[in-house]
Amino acid sequence: MLKRNYWLPCLLAIAMSACNKKNADQPPPKEDIPQGIVTPVGVPDNTVEVITKTIGPNGGSITSGDRSVVIDIPAGALSKDEQVSIQRITNNCPGHIGHAYRLKPEGVTFAKPVTVKMWHPETNGHFDSVFYHYQYIRAAYQDKNGMWTALTKASTGNDWNAVYFETTHFSDWSLIPVLKIEVSPRQILPNAKSTATVKYLDDLLAPLSDKGKEILLREEYKPLNSAQVRNWTLSGEGKISPNGNSCVYTAPGISLTQAIGTALLDVEVQLSPSSPEKIYMNAKVSVVHGYVLADRQGAGEILLPGLVKELGTGSEKNLLIYQPSADGGTELSDVKIEVPYEVGNYPIKSNSPKRTMVKFYFGIEDRREKWYHSMIYNADTKLWEDSEGSVTITNTLGDFVQGHFVVEKCGEINYPNSMPRRISGIFKARKLK
Numbered sequence: 001m002l003k004r005n006y007w008l009p010c011l012l013a014i015a016m017s018a019c020n021k022k023n024a025d026q027p028p029p030k031e032d033i034p035q036g037i038v039t040p041v042g043v044p045d046n047t048v049e050v051i052t053k054t055i056g057p058n059g060g061s062i063t064s065g066d067r068s069v070v071i072d073i074p075a076g077a078l079s080k081d082e083q084v085s086i087q088r089i090t091n092n093c094p095g096h097i098g099h100a101y102r103l104k105p106e107g108v109t110f111a112k113p114v115t116v117k118m119w120h121p122e123t124n125g126h127f128d129s130v131f132y133h134y135q136y137i138r139a140a141y142q143d144k145n146g147m148w149t150a151l152t153k154a155s156t157g158n159d160w161n162a163v164y165f166e167t168t169h170f171s172d173w174s175l176i177p178v179l180k181i182e183v184s185p186r187q188i189l190p191n192a193k194s195t196a197t198v199k200y201l202d203d204l205l206a207p208l209s210d211k212g213k214e215i216l217l218r219e220e221y222k223p224l225n226s227a228q229v230r231n232w233t234l235s236g237e238g239k240i241s242p243n244g245n246s247c248v249y250t251a252p253g254i255s256l257t258q259a260i261g262t263a264l265l266d267v268e269v270q271l272s273p274s275s276p277e278k279i280y281m282n283a284k285v286s287v288v289h290g291y292v293l294a295d296r297q298g299a300g301e302i303l304l305p306g307l308v309k310e311l312g313t314g315s316e317k318n319l320l321i322y323q324p325s326a327d328g329g330t331e332l333s334d335v336k337i338e339v340p341y342e343v344g345n346y347p348i349k350s351n352s353p354k355r356t357m358v359k360f361y362f363g364i365e366d367r368r369e370k371w372y373h374s375m376i377y378n379a380d381t382k383l384w385e386d387s388e389g390s391v392t393i394t395n396t397l398g399d400f401v402q403g404h405f406v407v408e409k410c411g412e413i414n415y416p417n418s419m420p421r422r423i424s425g426i427f428k429a430r431k432l433k
Contacts, residue, residue, distance in 0.1 A: 036147040036216030042089030042100050042172055056081040064088065069101050070117040077112040093140055093148055093174035095201070095221055097132060100142075103170035113166035120161055120175050131283040132177035137163050138204055140217060141171040148217040150176060150204055178204040180221070181267070181283040187303045189288055190254045196265050196283045197246040198224045205271070228270055236263035238287070251287040260305040261287040290400065290430030292321060292335050294360065297422040304335050306429035308401045317341045318354060319401060321429040335360050337405060337427065339391040347390045348374045348407065356391050358407050360423060372423065374407040377416035384411065387420070402428045 044050075049065035059075040064086040071086065082105050091100035097120045120137060140150040154165045163175055183196045199221040226244025234240045237252040247265055255261060262284060269279040292306040304323045311318040321337040336359040339346050346356040358374040375384040389407035404427070409420035 036149060036218055037094055037220075038146040039092040039094065039142070039148065041142065041146055042092055042102070044102075045088040045090060045099070048088040050085055050087045052083055052085040054081050055084045060084075062086060064101060066099075068099065068119045069103075071103065072115045072117075073110070074112050074114065077110040077114055078108075079111065082108060089172060091174050093142065093176060094217060095176050095180070097137065097175040097177055100172055100174040102172050106144075106170055108170065110168045113168050115164060115166055116173065117162055117164050118173070118175055120163065131181040131183065131281065133179055133279055133281050134161065135279075136179040136205075137175055137177055139163060139165040139173055140176050141167075141173050143171060149214050150201075150217055152204060152213045152215055176201070176217075179224070179269070179279070179281075181265075181281055182221070183283050183285060185303075186284070187286045187288055188251050189291065189303075190251050192251050194249045194251075194285045195246055196249065196267075196285075198229050198267060198269060198281070200224050224269065227273075229267060230270070231266075231268040233266045234263060235266065237261060238263050240265065249285050251285075255287075255289045261289065263287065290428060292323070292337070292425060292427040292429065294335070294423055294425035296360070306335070306427050308429045308431045310341065311338070321401065321427055337391060339393060339403075341393075341396065343393050343396060345390055345392045348386045348388070350375065350386055358389070358391065358405055358410070358423065360410070371413040372410040372421060373413055374410060376409045376411040376420050379417065384416070387411070399431055400428050401431065402426075 051062060051065050053060065053062045055062065055073050055078065057076065057078055057080065059073045059077060061070060061072045062084050063070050066088060068088075069086050071084065073084070085102075085104045087102040087104075089100050089102050091098070093100060098118075101118070103116070116139070118139065120134075134156055138150050138152065138154050140148050142148050151165050151167075154163050156163060179198070179200045181196050182199050183194060185194055188194050201217070201221060202219065203215045203217075223245045229245045232240055232242035232247040234249070239250050241248040241250070247267070249263055249265060251263070252261070264282055264284055266280065266282045269281060270277070271279070286305075288303060288305050290306040290308075292304045293301060294304070295301050306321055306323065309320045309322065311320050317340075318338055319341045321335070321339070323334045336357070338355060338357045340354045340356070348358070349356050356374075360372045374387050374389060376387050377383075378385050387407050387409040389405070389409075391403065391405040393401065393403040395402040404425065406422070406424035408422055410423045411420045412418045
C-alpha cells in the first residue's frame with residue numbers, strides 16, 4: 001500500500017506564493033523611451049540685434065533683427081502681456097539650413113497656435129554644401145536637454161524661399177531639409193573630382209497621415225534608394241559618372257579665361273513608383289582655376305578663387321591677389337594679399353609704398369564671420385602692429401602668379417582683444433587679361 005505525502009502540496013503552495021510575492025516586489029520592466037539626436041545648445045550671435053516687443057491678449061507681430069523671421073501671434077493666444085523676443089543663435093541642428101533663432105518667452109503655452117515664418121537662404125538653392133528643394137523643408141526645435149524635434153507639417157505659402165509653420169510654444173528653432181543633394185567637396189581644383197549624393201530623412205519623408213505631428217530627429221541623413229533617382233545630367237564643362245543615387249563629377253583642366261567655373265548637376269527624383277510626381281533638383285560644383293588655399297589655425301583649410309590685379313606703376317608697382325566679389329571688384333573680397341610684383345620673399349610691412357599685407361574674411365567654429373589681417377593689437381599702446389610673417393613670390397611668368405605665405409599672428413579687425421590666429425597657405429592666382 002502506497003503512502004501519501006500530505007506535506008508535498010503544502011510545500012509547493014508555499015513556494016509558489018513566495019515566487020509570486022518576489023515578482024510583485026520587482027518593478028515592471030522599463031519601456032523603451034525614444035531618444036532623439038542631442039547637440040549643444042546654440043550661443044547668441046551678437047552681430048544681429050535682439051528684438052523684443054510687448055505683446056498681450058490682443059495679439060501682434062514681431063520681426064527678427066535680420067528680417068529672416070516673422071512671428072504672428074493671434075488675439076487670444078496670450079492671457080496677459082509678455083515680453084516676446086527673437087535672437088539669432090548658432091545653429092547646431094543636424095543638416096540645418098541657415099541660422100537658428102531663439103524665440104522667447106520659453107515655458108509659455110499659447111492658447112492658440114502662433115504662426116512663424118522663416119526665410120531660408122535661396123529658393124531651390126544651397127547652404128554650404130547642401131542643395132535642397134523648397135517643398136521638402138521642415139522646422140525643428142531644440143528642447144532644454146538639447147534634443148531636436150521636427151514638425152511634420154509646414155508650408156511655403158506664396159513665398160518659395162520661406163517656410164510657414166504653427167506652434168503653441170517657443171524654443172530654439174531651425175529649418176531642415178527633408179530631401180537634399182549633398183556635395184563633397186563643393187569647390188575643387190582642375191581635373192579633381194566631387195561627389196553628389198541624394199539623401200533624405202526617413203521619418204519625415206514618409207507619408208504624413210497625422211498632420212501637425214511632431215517627430216524626434218533620431219537618425220542622420222541616409223542615401224535615397226537608387227531606384228528613386230534617375231537622369232543625372234551635366235550643364236557646364238567636365239564630365240559625370242552617374243551611379244544610382246550618387247554622381248561623380250570630374251572637373252576639366254586649367255582654364256586661362258576664368259578664375260572660377262561652374263558645373264550644374266541636374267537629377268530627377270520620383271519618391272513613389274505609383275505616383276507620377278517627379279521632383280527636379282540640382283547641385284552646383286565650382287572649379288577654381290586660379291586659387292588661394294589657406295590653412296587657418298583651428299578652422300581648417302579654405303579654398304578660394306584667386307585673381308591678380310596690378311597696383312601702382314614703376315618701382316612702386318604691387319600686385320593684389322584676391323577673390324573676385326559678386327560685383328567683380330575687390331572691396332568685398334574674402335581674401336586680399338598685397339605684395340611687391342617681383343620674385344622674392346617679403347616680410348609683412350604695412351607702412352610702405354611697396355607694402356606686404358594679408359587679409360581674410362571667413363566664418364570659423366562659432367559660425368561668426370570675422371575679418372583677420374596681418375597685424376596684431378598692442379593693448380599697451382592701443383595700436384595695431386605688423387605681425388611676424390612674410391609672403392613669397394616664386395613665379396610671375398605666364399598666366400599665373402605663384403607663391404606662399406605665412407602670418408604668425410593674424411588679429412581680428414572688429415575684435416582686437418580676441419585671440420590671434422596663425423594663417424598660412426599657397427596661391428596660384430590667375431592674371432587678369
